[in-house]
Amino acid sequence: MVSMDDPQPLDRVARIQADWRRERPDIDIAPQGVIGRLHRLADQLTEELCLVYGRYGLSEGEFDVLCALRRAGEPYERAPGELAAHTMVTTGAMTKRIDRLERAGLVTRRRSDDDQRGRIVALTRPGRELIDRAFTDHMRNERRLLDLLTPAETQALEGLLTTWLSRVENPRPSDSK
Amino acid sequence: MVSMDDPQPLDRVARIQADWRRERPDIDIAPQGVIGRLHRLADQLTEELCLVYGRYGLSEGEFDVLCALRRAGEPYERAPGELAAHTMVTTGAMTKRIDRLERAGLVTRRRSDDDQRGRIVALTRPGRELIDRAFTDHMRNERRLLDLLTPAETQALEGLLTTWLSRVENPRPSDSK
DNA sequence: GCATATTAGCTTCCATGGAAGACAATATAT
DNA sequence: ATATATTGTCTTCCATGGAAGCTAATATGC
Numbered sequence: 001m002v003s004m005d006d007p008q009p010l011d012r013v014a015r016i017q018a019d020w021r022r023e024r025p026d027i028d029i030a031p032q033g034v035i036g037r038l039h040r041l042a043d044q045l046t047e048e049l050c051l052v053y054g055r056y057g058l059s060e061g062e063f064d065v066l067c068a069l070r071r072a073g074e075p076y077e078r079a080p081g082e083l084a085a086h087t088m089v090t091t092g093a094m095t096k097r098i099d100r101l102e103r104a105g106l107v108t109r110r111r112s113d114d115d116q117r118g119r120i121v122a123l124t125r126p127g128r129e130l131i132d133r134a135f136t137d138h139m140r141n142e143r144r145l146l147d148l149l150t151p152a153e154t155q156a157l158e159g160l161l162t163t164w165l166s167r168v169e170n171p172r173p174s175d176s177k
Numbered sequence: 178m179v180s181m182d183d184p185q186p187l188d189r190v191a192r193i194q195a196d197w198r199r200e201r202p203d204i205d206i207a208p209q210g211v212i213g214r215l216h217r218l219a220d221q222l223t224e225e226l227c228l229v230y231g232r233y234g235l236s237e238g239e240f241d242v243l244c245a246l247r248r249a250g251e252p253y254e255r256a257p258g259e260l261a262a263h264t265m266v267t268t269g270a271m272t273k274r275i276d277r278l279e280r281a282g283l284v285t286r287r288r289s290d291d292d293q294r295g296r297i298v299a300l301t302r303p304g305r306e307l308i309d310r311a312f313t314d315h316m317r318n319e320r321r322l323l324d325l326l327t328p329a330e331t332q333a334l335e336g337l338l339t340t341w342l343s344r345v346e347n348p349r350p351s352d353s354k
Numbered sequence: 355g356c357a358t359a360t361t362a363g364c365t366t367c368c369a370t371g372g373a374a375g376a377c378a379a380t381a382t383a384t
Numbered sequence: 385a386t387a388t389a390t391t392g393t394c395t396t397c398c399a400t401g402g403a404a405g406c407t408a409a410t411a412t413g414c
Binding site: 029038135 | 188339
């Protein structure tokens with residue numbers, strides 16, 4: 001006889017779906033099974049990742065900026081506008097992030113030579129060393145979280161996310177909202 | 178001869194990975210392929226979903242609160258603490274959301290009879306009608322986004338997300354951070 | 355060459371949420 | 385019964401980001 005224990009307790013999303021099916025039987029709430037869980041998972045992962053950023057005294061936004069500078073390669077410099085574009089925030093938000101990082105001594109800010117409007121943000125030596133350590137730790141953390149799936153599952157998931165993302169970002173012109 | 182056009186241009190995440198491979202060849206950045214895209218996709222989907230909330234004059238948080246009340250079923254009432262738990266925010270944040278919804282005439286707030294500390298938040302008639310229309314539209318929107326995948330892809334994705342989510346939320350005790 | 359437009363970064367103001375504590379009501383222990 | 389602990393909500397303060405506008409510098413059109 002097969003064990004009937006642990007009947008896979010409904011997760012949060014499934015419970016919400018059950019509520020809706022009772023209250024609005026006229027609506028197909030199947031999409032929530034995917035979109036709701038994707039958001040929930042993203043939130044959970046963010047929470048786990050922020051634990052590591054915090055160990056280095058960084059917020060997620062600050063970590064992102066330091067990564068963008070480090071990824072740029074020697075001499076680890078970028079304009080604020082570039083950083084804003086890379087990290088998907090407005091230039092106003094970027095100004096404030098740079099303010100904080102500058103105050104912490106992790107980056108410097110100077111005027112660009114060829115365009116006096118522009119600034120150049122550069123990693124300092126301590127900033128470079130901090131992000132190198134933090135990023136190493138960060139990727140170890142992501143690896144740990146990803147290892148909750150098997151390699152086959154991981155590969156399948158990456159493919160599905162890549163496909164969906166490309167279609168969301170580049171909608172076929174025929175789709176209407 | 179097979180067409181060699183459109184060599185699947187690197188997406189944002191792939192470009193970031195390429196940068197890291199050059200700068201930090203010692204680190205395995207494969208997990209970003211999944212985690213980075215998952216976050217990117219979550220952000221994109223949120224943006225699309227917020228367009229619909231906005232049509233009804235609602236922010237995402239306000240939409241969530243109205244949904245939680247509507248899902249509760251007749252008479253569409255819940256305590257602020259319950260709402261906070263359901264929508265994953267602190268009670269302080271919930272107080273402010275309820276303030277806004279109350280000001281908009283979509284919910285009412287009264288003292289609980291059996292516990293004078295407690296409040297009861299209830300959907301008003303206009304609130305009920307608004308969320309019924311908004312939710313219908315919202316699910317149509319989620320359906321549109323999900324239909325960018327095939328049914329087989331959708332099913333596979335939901336399974337993978339459910340599996341991963343359950344493991345992230347209920348880590349095996351042997352896993353260490 | 356000068357007037358106008360554009361650009362880059364910054365500033366200000368607003369929206370939202372978290373953290374911590376205040377406050378009142380209720381539960382618990384003796 | 386009363387002192388203490390807990391609970392539920394709200395308040396205050398702070399952190400962060402967006403939107404819009406400001407300023408200085410550069411580009412463009414005539």
